[in-house]
Amino acid sequence: MGEIRDFRSGKPGKPPPGEAMPRRLAAIVAGDIAGYSRLMELDEEGTHNRVKRIERDLIEPTISEHHGKLVKTTGDGFIAMFDSPVEAVRCSIVIQQNMIGRNAAIARDHWIEYRIGVNLGDIIIEADDIFGDGVNVASRLEGIAAPGEVFISGGIYEQIKHKMVCGYESLGDKKVKNITDPVRVYRVLPDAAAYQRTRRRRESILLTLLGLAVAVIAGGVLWYMLAQPRSKPIDVAQVPPSPAASPAVQQPAPSPAPAPGQAASPVSGAAPTQQASPQAAPSATPAASVPEPEMVSLQGGSFSMGSNDDPSERPIRKVTVKPFAMGKYPVTVREWNACAAAKACNFTASGKDDVPVTNVSWSDAKQYVAWLAERTGKAYRLPSEAEWEYAARGGTQSKYWWGDQMQSGNAGCKDCGGGAGAAEQPVKVGSLKPNPFGLYDMGGSVDQWVEDCWHRNYQGAPAEGAVWPGGDCASHVIRSGSWKNDARYVRPANRDNYDANVRYPTHGFRVALSP
C-alpha cells in the first residue's frame, strides 16, 4: 500500500515485469478551465501566468489540505485523487468558491472558470498517472458540468449524501462518451440557498407549464365550441391553431438572450497583479554588520508544560529542554528591516525602530531566521513550542511568571494595566519588567510564532523539548498573546494557532539559537 500511495516518486516503468498493476479504489477529481482556448487567444501569456498562479496558490494547497494527491496538471486542467469522497467534494467546492473571489476583480471576458467532475472508481496507478474507467468518467462529468460547477457521480453521491450538508440536484442518468452504461449524475449546490433557489425555480417552471397547458386546453375548448356550429367535426384536425391559443404558446419565445457580460462585469478592469510584488526596500547600504538580536543563554532542564486552564493546554506533562539561547526581546522593526533591505524579507515594516515587528506570517518569520542564520553563520531558528514555554515560565510553575494574580507593569496586554490595548502598535521592547530568565515580553506585547505545527492539545506529545513533528501544518502555533488580548492570553501556558501564510497585525516572533 505504501508503494501505491507514493506513486509520484516512483520512476517511470517501475512496476517490475510480472507484478500485477497496482489497482485501488479512489475518488477522482477532474477539473478543467471552460473556454481555455478562447482565453489563450485573448491573452496568451497573461492567461498562462494566471493559470499557473491559481494552480500554485489554490489548487495544489487545497488538494493537499484535503489529503488528496495531485496526479497531474494538463495545460488547462488537473486530475487529483483522494481516499475520501467527502474530502474530494469538499476540495472541489473550496476551489470553486475561491475562484468566485478571484474572478470578482476582473472583467467577465477574462474569467477563469473551472468545471469539475468527481467520480468514485477502481483505477490503475502508474508512476505519474492514473488510468481506468473511473478516471474517464470523472473527465466526462467535468465535460458536461457548467463553468463554476461540480458534478458528481452516483457512486460519490451515495458516499457523501448523509455526511455533507449541501444541496444535491439529481440530473438523472446520462449517457457519456465511450462509457457503455449510463452514469447517474448529481450537481452539487455548495450553498443551501442555491438549493432553495433551484427548487423554487423548478416549482415556478412547473407552474408556468401547468398554466400554459390549461391555457392551451381552454383555448382549444373555446375554439371548438365556437367553430362547432359552422364546421363538421372531421375538419377540426386540419384547421390551424386558433388565435386564442397561439399567444399563450408563443410567450416563452421572445425573451431576449441575456448579455453575458452585463451581470457580472465589475467596476474596475484592474489586473490582479498588485499583490504579486511586495514592495522591496530601496537598500542604501548593503549592511556590513547585521543588527543581530540580543540573546540570553538558557541552561535547559525539566519543567511541567501545560495547564488546566484551557483544554488545548492539557494534559500537563514533564518536558526536558536542552540548553539553547532565546532572543531577549521579540525581533524589532530595525532588525527586521535589515532583512528587508537585503531583499531577503518580503516587506519593509513601518513604525518606530525599537518596537516589535508586526504583521508577520509564520513564513515571513522563517525567511528572517533563514537570512539571519546565513548572514551570521550561526544556527538561528524559531524556538520550539516547548522551548518557548520553558523560557516564558522562567523557572516558575505559577499562572504568570510573577505569581497567580495580575500585576501591572509585567506584561503588555489589554487589561494588564497601562492601557496598552488601544494603541496601534505594541510598546517599545524592554519597557516592561523581564522575567526571572532576563527575557522581556514573554507574554503580551506581540503574539510570537514558534516552529511547531498546530496540535489541538498535548495528547501524545513528546517528553523532549524539540519541535513536535506532525500536526496540522497549514497552521502553526502562536504564543504570548498580544497587546490587544486580555490577561488570559499572557499566561506562559497559553497557546493558539494561526494560518502559516497569513499576516495579522498583532503577530511577531523572537529567534532562538542552538549552541
Place this chain on the structure above:
Amino acid sequence: MKSAGLIMLAAALTLLASPATAQNKPAGKDTKLYFIWPHDGAKVKSPFWCRFGLRNMGVTHAGDEYPNSGHHHLLIDVDEPLNPNEPIPSDKSHQHFGAGQTETQLDLAPGKHTLQLVLGDAKHYPFNPPVVSEKITIRVK
C-alpha cells in the same frame, strides 16, 4: 448630477468625521453571509462541522486585495459589538479563516453557544457596511 454631488458630499463628510473608516472596503450589493450548517437553534454533538455560506461576494485568501471578496471570521460566544475601525480581533473566540476556508470543525463545551460570521478584507477589517451573518444560538449535547 445632483446625486453625484450628494455622494461627493457624503464621502467628504465621512472622511472628515472619522479618517479610520476610510479604509473599510465597500461591501458588495445584496451580499448575504450565513451558516449553511448548523441552523439557528440546532442541537449538535461536538465535534461538529460548521459550514459558511456567502452570496454575491467571493472568498479569497487574507492579504489578497481582490475587490468584492474577503475571508471568513467566526465569532463564538462574543457579545461585544464589532469595532469597524479595527482589524477583527484574533483570539479563541474570534477564529480566522485567512486561507480561504469555508468550513471548520468546532469542538465546543456542552451547553448553549452563539455563533456569528463576519467577513474581513485583506487586512482583516470589516467591510462597510459590515458583512455579518445572523447570530445563531446552538446547543451542544
